[in-house]
Amino acid sequence: MTAAKSYRILAAAAALLVATTGAQAETIVHKTISYFQISGKTADDLDRELSRHGPTTGSSQSRHPGATRIKFGGEITYVERNRNCAVGTANVTLNTQIILPQWKNRRRATPELRLIWDILSSDIKRHEERHAEIARQHARTLEKALKSLRPQKTCAIMEKKVGNVTRSNIDAHDAAQMQFDRVEAINFDQRMIRLLQYRAGMK
Numbered sequence: 286m287t288a289a290k291s292y293r294i295l296a297a298a299a300a301l302l303v304a305t306t307g308a309q310a311e312t313i314v315h316k317t318i319s320y321f322q323i324s325g326k327t328a329d330d331l332d333r334e335l336s337r338h339g340p341t342t343g344s345s346q347s348r349h350p351g352a353t354r355i356k357f358g359g360e361i362t363y364v365e366r367n368r369n370c371a372v373g374t375a376n377v378t379l380n381t382q383i384i385l386p387q388w389k390n391r392r393r394a395t396p397e398l399r400l401i402w403d404i405l406s407s408d409i410k411r412h413e414e415r416h417a418e419i420a421r422q423h424a425r426t427l428e429k430a431l432k433s434l435r436p437q438k439t440c441a442i443m444e445k446k447v448g449n450v451t452r453s454n455i456d457a458h459d460a461a462q463m464q465f466d467r468v469e470a471i472n473f474d475q476r477m478i479r480l481l482q483y484r485a486g487m488k
């Protein structure tokens with residue numbers, strides 16, 4: 286079976302909103318998992334279905350066997366401290382939507398094809414869960430960085446600092462996600478062969 290080798294995410298967009306009040310800050314993470322249906326009785330059928338029905342990411346119209354859509358958000362408050370403007374609370378939020386394939390005809394397929402599919406679908410899920418985890422790590426890093434900002438003479442200067450820190454952290458997040466995809470793509474064939482040999486040896 287020739288599996289699609291490229292996994293991508295929808296590029297994350299940060300939107301930190303200025304507020305006047307706020308509760309104690311903590312990183313708020315929401316994760317959902319949804320499925321798209323595919324059908325077929327052969328490896329070629331599954332390849333074709335993944336190419337036709339897999340999720341798209343970003344502005345690209347290319348379809349993928351799975352995807353993790355990521356959205357950063359949150360709010361930040363400013364307070365006066367010793368005649369300077371300081372961060373009061375910083376609350377980063379993260380929403381991740383993992384999209385995975387679901388094969389309707391698995392029960393009627395050959396044992397060999399079921400084995401291949403189970404390995405592939407498990408690898409897709411592991412891959413997308415890792416994208417979500419990378420996003421969680423960077424959301425927490427961003428929140429910590431915002432809380433650590435030193436007071437500035439004016440809130441205008443502080444807002445600029447917040448914007449710079451946010452952009453820097455989101456850029457680092459995007460770079461980490463792309464690096465993960467590059468490594469996964471390089472190792473895909475070897476990983477599938479290793480998993481197939483392992484599962485076959487268990488029987």
